Amino acid sequence: MxxxxxGxxxxxxxxxxxxxxxxxxVLRLxxxxxxxxxxxxxxxxxxxIGSTLATILLSSDVSWSEGLAALALLVGLQLVVALVSSRWPRTRxxxxxxxxxxxxxxxxxRDAIARNRLTETEVEQAVRSSGSGDLASIAAIVLKTNGTLSVIPREKYGDGSAMGSMRDRDAADET
Incomplete structure (x- = not known):
């Protein structure tokens, strides 16, 4: 033990x-x-990738060359998926x-909050974490693709150009 x-x-x-x-x-390439x-x-x-590296390190059943193949496969597939999704937006x-x-x-x-399995309390916590205590001072809160909340105060909203296609989806959701 x-x-x-x-050895x-x-x-x-x-x-x-x-x-x-x-x-x-592999990561640099x-x-x-x-x-x-x-x-x-x-x-x-x-x-x-981290799990594969740990397996290569700790399992004598996996050779270095097998581990290299596994790492290259994961990174290669990630590259293919990134290329495909960046070139053909519908696949994204x-x-x-x-x-x-x-x-x-x-x-x-509330409909968007519920649909994404969040609570109003979690959204309010994001507002407080941003240093604000008032929802009225917030232009938008966005649930990003990585699951984090982005709080945009009114004074930093500007023309809203960073909201991109979300404005169109918002309008469709409200009709």
Missing amino acids: WFDSW DIARVLLVGSAAYATLIV SGKRTLSQLNAFDFVVTVA SVVSAQPVVLVRDGALR
């Missing part, structure tokens, strides 16, 4: 060092998007959620 052999320790050190170096190279966690799919891939909804406006002009959109 406390110690098996020096096992040496294997972890050698294979672990090689796997770590390989991971750095794949670009920033691989670990960006822009949405739930990105998060799952990041966790899978398959791997990522759309941002949702939960508060518009200080008014809670």
